[in-house]
Amino acid sequence: MKRVFVFEYLTGGGEVGSDAERDELMPMGRLMRDALVADLLTVPGVQVSAALCRHAPEVPAGARGVAARTGEATLDFMARESAAHDLACVVAPETGGLLLKYSRCVSPARWVGCSPQAIALASSKQATLRQLDAAGVCTPLAITEARRWVVKPDDGAGAIDTRVHHRHEAALQDLQARTRRGEPATLEPWVEGDALSLSLLCRGAGEAEVLSVNSQQVAVDAQGAVRFLGVQVNALPAAQALTQVAEAVARALPGLKGFVGIDLVWHAQHGPVVIEVNPRITCAYAGLSAALERPLAAELLALFEREPAHA
Incomplete structure (x- = not known):
């Protein structure tokens, strides 16, 4: 069984500049997270965990919700849970180098996404x-x-x-x-x-x-x-x-x-x-598998197919 961790920055407890920015961006963050989680849940042999926080306290049915520990920095939370899974799908903004920082905190053997060099550019x-x-x-x-x-x-x-x-x-x-x-x-x-x-x-x-x-x-x-x-x-x-x-x-x-x-x-x-x-994954991912009648999450994982990181 392959364990996949989905971390979306806002729904995982990430901070933004103001409540207004959070209110504007949170629906998009939740949309991307839930669409990816729902797709991953259809892949045979995959268990899905998804990050949540007090602003987004629920995850799609079938996934295991995980949250940061009290006082734990969001970056540390993401890195800890990624290390406990076989693969990590991270959706974070490029603002302030966030996505780049996250990519560098996950083992290349677990990272599902673009290289740090491509993200930096x-x-x-x-x-x-x-x-x-x-x-x-x-x-x-x-x-x-x-x-x-x-x-x-x-x-x-x-x-x-x-x-x-x-x-x-x-x-x-x-x-x-x-x-x-x-x-x-x-x-x-x-x-x-x-x-x-x-x-x-x-x-x-x-x-x-x-x-x-x-x-x-x-x-x-x-x-x-x-x-x-x-x-x-x-x-x-x-x-x-x-x-x-x-x-x-x-x-x-x-x-x-x-x-x-x-x-x-x-x-x-x-x-x-x-x-x-x-x-990274964008808002346009939501509903795309159904629209194309293709298992995009399965295809995505296949690009990063490796031996399980855990026994």
């Missing part, structure tokens, strides 16, 4: 765009006719602290203010077009399969604040251009393995423009 939006641009992938760096500009955390999650400006000068002032506050941020052209995401199954060595093309609902209010409203999974067929982009990203970012998300915008002139890469 994808954790910086600026570094990711530079790497992709150098590899010939179209990114916002190629947009020279922008009418609006966006300032956002360089390692942010979701649309938190993301703002669109109509004047480049205003965007630059926003960036400078964040820099003075010690907040790593990036200024990019705002890419006009249809917001999409790709869900990939990366098999390593630059090999990537497009599982689904998803439509993202993104809103910008009168003050320029950006909000992520949700995603319609498997909304569009995988056009050849999108498949080519996925394969190019996988080649440009060595170490991508497992479930990976790409956020992009379909621009009228430039076609698919890659905005960022998420080296």
Whole structure:
């Protein structure tokens, strides 16, 4: 029997900057955790444990809920439970290097996901765009006719602290203010077009399969604040251009393995423009196995198939 531990940062007790941020992000965290747990429970010969906390005190039926000990740091809790299982599936934001820290605290023999090197690169939006641009992938760096500009955390999650400006000068002032506050941020052209995401199954060595093309609902209010409203999974067929982009990203970012998300915008002139890469499970995972009629969790585990870590 293979024992798999699922740790999602927020539902596992991870801290965020404010209660408002927690309220905004917690539903997405719970959605990802519960979808992955439910899929894993259908895999023969697998026992599933899932992290919980007082903000998310229940796990899907059939899984064993585990929580941090009193006074135990979330990172220590994750590392301890990972060591007690054969495999660890960790979903955490790139913000503040969190996902990278978690990847380095789990034995490579147990880690189900991208390599620490790939996570480190994808954790910086600026570094990711530079790497992709150098590899010939179209990114916002190629947009020279922008009418609006966006300032956002360089390692942010979701649309938190993301703002669109109509004047480049205003965007630059926003960036400078964040820099003075010690907040790593990036200024990019705002890419006009249809917001999409790709869900990939990366098999390593630059090999990537497009599982689904998803439509993202993104809103910008009168003050320029950006909000992520949700995603319609498997909304569009995988056009050849999108498949080519996925394969190019996988080649440009060595170490991508497992479930990976790409956020992009379909621009009228430039076609698919890659905005960022998420080296982990995303919200688009929820319901995808049913939509595709494929056992994605079983396929995911098969990529990391090893002998059990315990007798």
